[in-house]
Amino acid sequence: MKNSQIVIDSLPEDKLSQDHFRQINVPLxxxxxxxxxxxxxxxxxxxxxxxxxxxxxxxxxxxxVGKVMGGAGVGEVVSSxxxxxxxxxxxxxxxxxxxxxxxxxxxxxxxxxxxxxxxxLGPLGANGMAAYFGLLKVGRALRGDTVMVSAAAGSVGHxxxxxxxxxxxxVVGVCGNDLKxxxxxxxxxxxxxxxxxxxxxxxxxxxxxxxGVDLYFDNTGGPILTSALFRMNVGGRIACCGVVSxxxxxxPNAGPKGIPGLLVNKRINMQGxxxxxxxxxxxxxxxxxxxxxNSGDLNSVNDEFRGLESAPEAFxxxxxxxxxxxxxxxxx
Numbered sequence: 001m002k003n004s005q006i007v008i009d010s011l012p013e014d015k016l017s018q019d020h021f022r023q024i025n026v027p028l029x030x031x032x033x034x035x036x037x038x039x040x041x042x043x044x045x046x047x048x049x050x051x052x053x054x055x056x057x058x059x060x061x062x063x064x065v066g067k068v069m070g071g072a073g074v075g076e077v078v079s080s081x082x083x084x085x086x087x088x089x090x091x092x093x094x095x096x097x098x099x100x101x102x103x104x105x106x107x108x109x110x111x112x113x114x115x116x117x118x119x120x121l122g123p124l125g126a127n128g129m130a131a132y133f134g135l136l137k138v139g140r141a142l143r144g145d146t147v148m149v150s151a152a153a154g155s156v157g158h159x160x161x162x163x164x165x166x167x168x169x170x171v172v173g174v175c176g177n178d179l180k181x182x183x184x185x186x187x188x189x190x191x192x193x194x195x196x197x198x199x200x201x202x203x204x205x206x207x208x209x210x211x212g213v214d215l216y217f218d219n220t221g222g223p224i225l226t227s228a229l230f231r232m233n234v235g236g237r238i239a240c241c242g243v244v245s246x247x248x249x250x251x252p253n254a255g256p257k258g259i260p261g262l263l264v265n266k267r268i269n270m271q272g273x274x275x276x277x278x279x280x281x282x283x284x285x286x287x288x289x290x291x292x293x294n295s296g297d298l299n300s301v302n303d304e305f306r307g308l309e310s311a312p313e314a315f316x317x318x319x320x321x322x323x324x325x326x327x328x329x330x331x332x
Contacts, residue, residue: 003028005068006097006311012053016319018312020053021069029102037079037102040095044072044121045305045314045327046155050247069097069311072126074117085110092120097311099331115290122300122326123159123293124286130241130275131159132285136167138273139215139239143168146209148228151219151244152193153180155326160217161190162298169215172208174224176321183324188299196224205231212236220245226256232268240272247319301325307332 002025009022031037049071053063073095077085082105085091092109095101111117115124122128134156135141147164151157152173161171161184173184173193181193194204205227212233218225222245228238245253263270278285292298303323305314311329318327 001028002026003098003100004308005099006308008053008063008065008067008069010065011063016050016053016316018316021312023309028100031079031081031102033081034106035081035102035104036077036085036091036108037100038073038075038091038093038095039078040073040075040099040101040331041090042074042118042121042328042330043095043097043308043311044125044127044155045311045318045329046071046126047151047244047247047318048242049315050319051243054247070094071096072121073101074111074120075101090117092117092125097308097329099308118302118328119293119300121328122155122302123289123298126275127155127326128159128289128300129278129282129285130156131163132289133275133278133281134217134239134241134273135160135163135215137278138271139217139237141167141169141215145169145214146172146211146233148172148174148209148213148216148231149219150174150196150217150224150228151242152184152190153324154219154244155323156241157217157219158184158188158301158325159298162188163292164215165189166292166297172205172213174205180324188301196227202227215239217241222246222253222256226258229256229258229262229268232262232266234266236266236268238268238270240270244319303327305329 005024006021010020012020074092077087077089085105090111093103147169149157149160153175161173164171171190173190174196176197184190184193192208194208209231213231214233214236216228216238218240219242221243303325308331314329
């Protein structure tokens with residue numbers, strides 16, 4: 001039996017392409033003491049992994065040619081050297097883009113038998129944790145706030161908007177095409193959504209936020225952040241989760257206008273965060289998010305590709321804005 005892997009074939013200097021990856025087959029990894037062998041069922045494709053390929057994400061190991069592309073996955077334990085993780089249990093872990101991985105059990109999250117493992121690549125995994133803690137802990141969303149979300153149709157953004165509605169906020173989504181805007185309002189309950197690619201974007205955003213913005217959840221940086229700054233209310237909060245506009249390019253935009261002037265004049269609190277800053281609070285968060293899923297107040301949208309070989313295409317397409325919701329690759 002062989003282990004199929006997608007490895008980094010070359011490091012991108014500008015835009016990422018499928019040619020930066022190649023698929024290989026290697027022997028199954030050995031399972032050492034305290035480890036389990038996991039057969040991967042699905043992997044999560046996230047924009048932040050592009051920052052890892054740049055070497056600009058200091059929370060990831062450095063990129064290297066010939067290395068398995070990193071990423072979170074869910075799968076079944078098929079061989080175990082830890083009695084706490086017997087064969088047959090399902091786990092979430094840093095599987096990378098491969099069909100089998102040997103991982104230490106202290107790095108794994110055991111998935112309850114009554115939950116769909118795929119939820120741990122969405123609302124109960126990194127995407128949901130980033131949305132939950134960024135909105136409620138960093139952004140301190142309050143009932144009655146106007147909340148603006150960029151990349152609102154993305155893996156994190158589509159949760160942020162729904163969670164803000166649960167918190168009693170008015171929600172304004174920003175995304176890159178009119179069909180996505182319609183889905184945000186019609187399917188996910190956003191109050192309004194605007195297309196940042198329209199020439200009238202600044203006017204549209206002003207019309208969508210007649211009383212300004214109290215909380216901006218930033219997934220993009222760049223010109224959208226600039227536009228948000230000029231709509232912020234006095235005492236507003238900005239939760240900086242990602243900078244997708246800066247990832248897939250060798251010439252990122254200059255920093256947004258209005259910093260620090262608008263931050264000072266409007267007394268705006270602008271804070272970056274990583275979701276694992278709150279790792280000791282994951283379980284209470286998952287319990288609350290599970291209740292929202294069970295009640296139907298929160299919907300998780302999965303945007304799926306099939307087969308490990310499709311992962312590079314899924315990643316490149318994601319960076320061009322091709323996804324709606326969680327981008328997932330299912331393995332056979």
